[in-house]
Amino acid sequence: MGKNWWKILGVVLVSYSIVGGFLVPVPELPILNETIRNTYFHIPMWFAMMALLSYSLFHSIKFLAGFDLQHDNKADQSVQVALVLGLFGLLTGMVWAQYTWGSFWTNDVKLNGTAISMLTYLAYIILRGSIEDEHRKAKVAAVYNIFAWVMMILFIMVIPRLNDSLHPGNGGNPAFGSYDMDNTMRIVFYPAVIGWILIGAWITSIKIRIKNIDDTQKYA
Amino acid sequence: MEFSRVKSLVHKEFLLDWKEKNSIASILIYVTSTVFVCYLSFQTIIDTTTFNALLWIIILFTSVNTITKSFVQESENRLLYMYSLANPQEIIMGKLIYNSILLLIISLVTFSAYALFLGNPILDLPGFIGALVLGSVGLSILLTVMAAIASKSSNNPALMAILSFPIIIPFLITIIALSLNFSQGVNDAQNFRYFFAIGGIMAIGITMAYILFPYLWRD
Numbered sequence: 001m002g003k004n005w006w007k008i009l010g011v012v013l014v015s016y017s018i019v020g021g022f023l024v025p026v027p028e029l030p031i032l033n034e035t036i037r038n039t040y041f042h043i044p045m046w047f048a049m050m051a052l053l054s055y056s057l058f059h060s061i062k063f064l065a066g067f068d069l070q071h072d073n074k075a076d077q078s079v080q081v082a083l084v085l086g087l088f089g090l091l092t093g094m095v096w097a098q099y100t101w102g103s104f105w106t107n108d109v110k111l112n113g114t115a116i117s118m119l120t121y122l123a124y125i126i127l128r129g130s131i132e133d134e135h136r137k138a139k140v141a142a143v144y145n146i147f148a149w150v151m152m153i154l155f156i157m158v159i160p161r162l163n164d165s166l167h168p169g170n171g172g173n174p175a176f177g178s179y180d181m182d183n184t185m186r187i188v189f190y191p192a193v194i195g196w197i198l199i200g201a202w203i204t205s206i207k208i209r210i211k212n213i214d215d216t217q218k219y220a
Numbered sequence: 221m222e223f224s225r226v227k228s229l230v231h232k233e234f235l236l237d238w239k240e241k242n243s244i245a246s247i248l249i250y251v252t253s254t255v256f257v258c259y260l261s262f263q264t265i266i267d268t269t270t271f272n273a274l275l276w277i278i279i280l281f282t283s284v285n286t287i288t289k290s291f292v293q294e295s296e297n298r299l300l301y302m303y304s305l306a307n308p309q310e311i312i313m314g315k316l317i318y319n320s321i322l323l324l325i326i327s328l329v330t331f332s333a334y335a336l337f338l339g340n341p342i343l344d345l346p347g348f349i350g351a352l353v354l355g356s357v358g359l360s361i362l363l364t365v366m367a368a369i370a371s372k373s374s375n376n377p378a379l380m381a382i383l384s385f386p387i388i389i390p391f392l393i394t395i396i397a398l399s400l401n402f403s404q405g406v407n408d409a410q411n412f413r414y415f416f417a418i419g420g421i422m423a424i425g426i427t428m429a430y431i432l433f434p435y436l437w438r439d
């Protein structure tokens with residue numbers, strides 16, 4: 001129990017955000033209407049993805065500092081889980097875009113940036129697959145992971161500021177910015193973010209343990 | 221890091237390419253035939269957006285093809301010998317400088333041939349050439365690091381393109397926007413922001429190459 005409290009907390013928070021997300025009253029805004037409830041599902045995906053990718057970056061740096069393959073395993077598995085979360089974020093976003101902006105894909109810097117970031121991390125997985133030697137693979141992948149993370153931050157932080165975006169808070173777009181999210185929404189939104197980060201961490205830890213068992217069986 | 225050694229590494233690259241002239245010649249023929257294919261399919265391009273997009277796509281593909289070779293062409297033994305003479309920072313800086321010069325020449329040749337065949341709608345030519353210079357230096361920085369990574373895998377020829385295209389895109393869209401502004405004669409505050417972003421990406425690229433190459437250069 002003592003070691004697993006955060007897993008239980010993750011399940012409780014995500015269940016709470018699903019129930020609360022559909023039942024708690026939301027502000028009535030034009031165009032958005034009830035689709036505003038997607039905030040509770042779409043945005044936490046990005047938070048969880050970013051958390052896992054940063055965790056992966058941390059372990060890539062740790063790997064280069066000591067060449068311990070355990071760190072490489074952690075970096076690899078968290079990228080895989082982050083990619084799945086990113087895919088869910090993209091899908092929920094596409095559905096939302098269809099009902100508010102009128103099409104599944106718009107030429108918006110944030111959408112394109114996300115698509116490119118996901119391509120970068122898919123390339124990371126291809127790179128790992130195309131090198132045989134474990135140590136060489138781990139080293140090269142760690143270097144590419146650091147590069148990929150820095151470039152992703154550039155997509156997210158720098159490039160959107162050079163162009164306008166349809167997303168809230170960019171280019172004078174109304175919809176809802178942080179100031180439009182009222183307090184009832186925050187009660188559901190923040191637990192959802194924390195819950196999804198915990199769930200992502202849980203899945204990652206299970207994947208890391210499975211990989212470890214696989215390795216011990218392979219080399220036994 | 222000693223600059224005299226970086227200088228002699230760059231000199232070595234020039235000598236190598238001068239000795240095997242057919243590698244440079246093949247790149248120039250590649251560029252010329254690509255431009256000629258574009259000429260035959262477009263005849264002339266008046267729209268500056270299309271002009272810029274096509275030019276940068278040609279430059280992108282040419283530079284990926286050029287820089288892929290920079291770590292693969294040398295034999296393992298010669299690399300081993302080189303690694304005993306210089307430290308990794310000097311080697312990557314030598315490669316960066318040489319690739320920048322090479323790509324600069326290639327992109328200027330590409331632009332000349334392209335403008336000759338397809339017409340030249342550029343309004344602010346000095347500015348556009350400046351964007352071309354910045355673009356080829358930046359591309360060579362990012363692509364050199366990717367080539368170093370891709371050279372570690374021997375069995376996947378498409379790896380270089382897969383690794384570098386997503387990494388290159390933010391740089392490329394900024395440089396295309398900048399050169400588009402220059403070709404339409406727009407010279408406003410927006411250009412300054414583009415310069416800032418391009419300079420930032422180039423500085424980050426050089427720093428990361430400098431820090432990370434020591435982990436890549438030998439196993």
